[in-house]
Amino acid sequence: MKVPGRRPDDAAAPHPSQHDPDVVTQLQETNEQLRNLLTAMFESTDAMIAVAGGDLRLIASNTMFARHFHQGADPAGTHLHDLLAQQSDDTRTEVLQTLVDAVTSGEEVRVFAQLHLHPFDRWFDVLAVPLRVQPGAMLRARDVTTLVEVARSRDSGAVVDATPTGTADVEVIMARLLDRGASEVGVAIVTVDQYGILHRALGDRAGEELGHQVVEALRRVLPPEATLLPRGDDTVYVVVDPSEVDAGGESVIDRFSALLRDAARQPVTLGGRTMRITASVGSASARSIGTVGAAVQRATAAMLEARRRGGNRTVLAADQSAESHEGTVRLWNALRTAIQFRQMETWFQPVVRLSDDRPIAVEALARWHHPGFGDVAPGEFIPLAERNSEILQIGGFVHSRSAEVMAFLRTTRSLRLGDFMVHMNASANELAWPSFATSLLERLQSHGVRPEWFSVEIGEQVLHQPDPAVRANVLTLAEAGVMVGLDDFGTGATSFASLTELPLHRIKIDRRFVSGMLEHPRTHRSVAAMITMAADLGIDTVAAGVETTEQADALRALGCRSAQGFLFAPAVPEAELVNLLGDLIAVADSRTASGGR
Numbered sequence: 001m002k003v004p005g006r007r008p009d010d011a012a013a014p015h016p017s018q019h020d021p022d023v024v025t026q027l028q029e030t031n032e033q034l035r036n037l038l039t040a041m042f043e044s045t046d047a048m049i050a051v052a053g054g055d056l057r058l059i060a061s062n063t064m065f066a067r068h069f070h071q072g073a074d075p076a077g078t079h080l081h082d083l084l085a086q087q088s089d090d091t092r093t094e095v096l097q098t099l100v101d102a103v104t105s106g107e108e109v110r111v112f113a114q115l116h117l118h119p120f121d122r123w124f125d126v127l128a129v130p131l132r133v134q135p136g137a138m139l140r141a142r143d144v145t146t147l148v149e150v151a152r153s154r155d156s157g158a159v160v161d162a163t164p165t166g167t168a169d170v171e172v173i174m175a176r177l178l179d180r181g182a183s184e185v186g187v188a189i190v191t192v193d194q195y196g197i198l199h200r201a202l203g204d205r206a207g208e209e210l211g212h213q214v215v216e217a218l219r220r221v222l223p224p225e226a227t228l229l230p231r232g233d234d235t236v237y238v239v240v241d242p243s244e245v246d247a248g249g250e251s252v253i254d255r256f257s258a259l260l261r262d263a264a265r266q267p268v269t270l271g272g273r274t275m276r277i278t279a280s281v282g283s284a285s286a287r288s289i290g291t292v293g294a295a296v297q298r299a300t301a302a303m304l305e306a307r308r309r310g311g312n313r314t315v316l317a318a319d320q321s322a323e324s325h326e327g328t329v330r331l332w333n334a335l336r337t338a339i340q341f342r343q344m345e346t347w348f349q350p351v352v353r354l355s356d357d358r359p360i361a362v363e364a365l366a367r368w369h370h371p372g373f374g375d376v377a378p379g380e381f382i383p384l385a386e387r388n389s390e391i392l393q394i395g396g397f398v399h400s401r402s403a404e405v406m407a408f409l410r411t412t413r414s415l416r417l418g419d420f421m422v423h424m425n426a427s428a429n430e431l432a433w434p435s436f437a438t439s440l441l442e443r444l445q446s447h448g449v450r451p452e453w454f455s456v457e458i459g460e461q462v463l464h465q466p467d468p469a470v471r472a473n474v475l476t477l478a479e480a481g482v483m484v485g486l487d488d489f490g491t492g493a494t495s496f497a498s499l500t501e502l503p504l505h506r507i508k509i510d511r512r513f514v515s516g517m518l519e520h521p522r523t524h525r526s527v528a529a530m531i532t533m534a535a536d537l538g539i540d541t542v543a544a545g546v547e548t549t550e551q552a553d554a555l556r557a558l559g560c561r562s563a564q565g566f567l568f569a570p571a572v573p574e575a576e577l578v579n580l581l582g583d584l585i586a587v588a589d590s591r592t593a594s595g596g597r
Contacts, residue, residue, distance in 0.1 A: 054135025511545025
């Protein structure tokens with residue numbers, strides 16, 4: 001960190017004793033002491049600190065700020081506009097813009113921002129205050145995630161456990177509009193994301209004022225016929241006839257929800273301080289009087305989902321029963337608890353070489369057993385986790401366990417594994433985080449395992465992602481030695497040309513093709529074409545879901561190199577993996593010794 005001593009204009013001013021060696025030495029020692037004192041103060045706080053001058057150049061910061069906004073390098077001397085251009089997401093830009101606004105306006109600016117600090121999302125109270133001694137401002141970003149989570153758990157509990165109270169008048173107004181001939185009535189529930197922390201920090205009066213300002217902000221963007229019904233200081237129900245909303249070519253309810261979300265994001269003034277807030281909006285529609293109550297319930301569930309996904313967003317309720325939404329919310333709550341208390345497991349399914357059925361790899365798979373829900377299928381909880389940052393936490397857990405298991409397997413002499421690998425999955429959402437690859441490589445290094453012992457399997461949709469972070473992460477992993485595989489090949493719209501755009505080492509033929517290749521000649525030809533195409537590109541192939549010896553024989557005849565499925569072994573907990581691999585190796589060795597395949 002660089003902390004300046006005197007300002008340049010001070011240095012230029014003459015001093016009657018500036019040529020006196022003793023005085024110069026004393027001044028230098030004093031400045032050094034001041035620098036050390038400021039450095040100690042900045043580094044001792046648990047907040048991110050940065051100071052900018054009137055020219056919008058950073059003149060000081062602490063290590064925490066530099067790590068998250070300048071890749072760990074000292075940003076002193078960097079212009080804030082240049083630093084803004086380097087940021088990878090809108091939230092970091094908003095934090096820096098707070099400092100810019102404070103410098104240019106000479107007024108205090110405050111926002112609440114959610115930053116992704118891998119592998120978790122964290123909430124920060126960001127305050128930028130003008131300097132008193134010279135033009136410029138100081139930014140302080142304090143982590144308030146714990147307070148936000150407490151507020152959310154308190155606020156959301158009643159929504160999850162029961163139908164919201166006080167909605168009878170909302171339903172009456174909706175029914176009236178339908179009775180008057182409206183073909184559809186929309187209802188939206190707008191809730192302030194930061195209300196809990198603001199209320200505790202600033203008191204009841206500020207909470208009331210916040211509620212009034214939010215209502216007025218919503219009124220400004222809605223048609224006169226819309227009805228606003230405040231519920232407390234943090235939530236507003238809005239009822240509208242969608243035909244009164246100018247959709248601009250978009251879905252009417254989507255446009256309606258976006259108007260409300262953007263209106264609530266306007267700055268508010270509380271206790272003499274200007275702050276930016278965000279809102280979560282859940283919306284639904286009713287097309288008959290009998291569906292009004294269900295629409296309010298669906299909008300409530302959608303609002304809760306918007307909050308669970310980080311807030312500052314809209315969610316349009318799907319046209320399904322309230323019970324289904326409530327079940328999803330309960331499952332989501334259980335998933336978060338399972339992640340927090342390490343209730344998930346990593347299981348491993350062997351991948352065998354088809355020439356001799358010897359295990360050459362294992363695929364790491366997330367498994368979850370809940371005491372109430374029972375065994376929850378990955379097809380249920382993985383899509384749920386991908387809607388939010390839970391997928392990053394699940395992925396991080398699976399990757400860490402994979403590294404630990406590989407480190408252990410390499411020390412198990414009885415297995416004689418040779419070029420053995422662990423295949424790990426990475427979703428498009430994980431790859432979109434700029435630090436995904438570096439975090440994974442650091443995790444492998446911390447467990448003392450080598451990158452070339454691992455493969456990351458990506459979905460076909462990753463090949464078509466326009467996000468540069470996705471491609472950068474894949475290339476970083478490949479350059480470090482991690483192999484890259486394409487999962488569930490054949491289910492998307494991947495072309496021959498797109499397979500050459502990333503450094504792919506293998507493709508996994510989806511189980512649906514394997515299961516139908518013996519019954520359907522066209523499917524058989526498709527599998528043959530996949531294997532031939534991969535071979536022409538120098539890419540290996542592995543077949544998923546192999547369940548019969550006939551399927552395995554057909555794949556061998558087509559030139560497929562490896563396979564996994566119940567024919568060879570199911571996925572097992574890590575405690576059973578060593579014995580399973582030992583059994584598979586013994587069978588393969590016995591077959592080889594007897595002159596079999």
